[in-house]
Amino acid sequence: MSAHYLKPATLAEACEARAAHPDFVLLAGGTDYMVGSHHRPDPPGVIDLFGLEGLGGIEERDGAIRIGAGTTYAQLLRSDLVRERLPALFECAREVGAVQIQERGTLGGNMATSSPVGDTLPVLLALDAQVVLGSVRGEREVPYHGFCTGYRQIDLAPDELIVAVEFPRPPQGLVQFWRKVGTRRAQAISKVMVAASARLDDEGVIAHVRLAMGAVADRPVRLEQTEALLLGKAPSEALADQARDEVRREIVPINDVRSTKDYRLSAAANLAARFVRTLC
């Protein structure tokens, strides 16, 4: 029998559908779900969220930039606000798949799938994103840091939807950094991703720093030990070298089909050092 298909017209309807059918598949752009789907039995039902207006929009308000969870990578790339204020997210979106994937894949879908190689996830950590969750019980907001609780696990109740992501407005002078290492720039699934941000104070000392990585653990991670090493110091070649060493102590990547533990360690450590050098 064919799967039930629900296409809510509003966010409220979507929340009601989710509350009534926690066993249905929540479908955004389908770029992850559809891979291999024709070899699997149909799910009991589908709640189709793609294009839902209540999950769209990119706007600046109350000191934050709010991006609807249904926003596609292509929409991020067409947004002046994202390009100007969230360059790390812009560069990241540009390297997700290629144009065809960018037209369908969504920010919320990336978070919901929560793969350790989800490209945008380290960017959310590096920019202190908040996640807005909605259900028939109301909305709640949680820091993205901690939202991913394990391998492909997120802190989402069975009746909840990811509604939006909010980025605190980046302060003047915040340096944003994004680098992805893969076999090829387009399409390739990442071997390592590094997203980071930092701000220097008037004395040239690092007053704020976030260093986040993907594909080096069972979930996207912030390297808080390395952040602590950098905080309060003036960026220099020597500090870049110390950061490189600290990263090697802090993460424990694995060998898998895409890369090796050793390669990931070297790439991650070198990218952290490069990030520190961009601050010099």
Place this chain on the structure above:
Amino acid sequence: MKLELNVNGAAHEVDASPVARLLDVLREQLQLTGTKEGCGEGECGACSVLIDGRAVNSCLVPAAQAQGCAIRTVEDLAQGDALTDLQTALIELGGTQCGICTPGIAITATAVLEEEPAPSRERIRELLAGNLCRCTGYQLIIDAVERVVRERNAK
């Protein structure tokens, strides 16, 4: 379930799972076999079609999500015997070898030039990075797209 699809300007009703691949509905139910299946996982772009003017991988689009949209396949590019300038350039410059990737290339290039009419050679490469050619005829494909950009902008 019954799905209503608008393909190449014509309305069709098909019976398919909501999560059937648009690719399969086009090829097997509507007999539009110009759209090819390459990898089936969104890597190669051979199955590219236009949805509301944007290039997407039809192997990753659930058929139900294509309802209410204008779907265009490679069959709809030429009007009768009149090829588009891009199709002509692909033929004349040899931007096609075995032909499996060609429908996807033609579709994707059509969409990206609509949005960005004057890309550089480097930018063309980036815009077509989701279309793999295993004959590795990339230079000639890029040459063809570049010629179209040059010709259109000269007008």
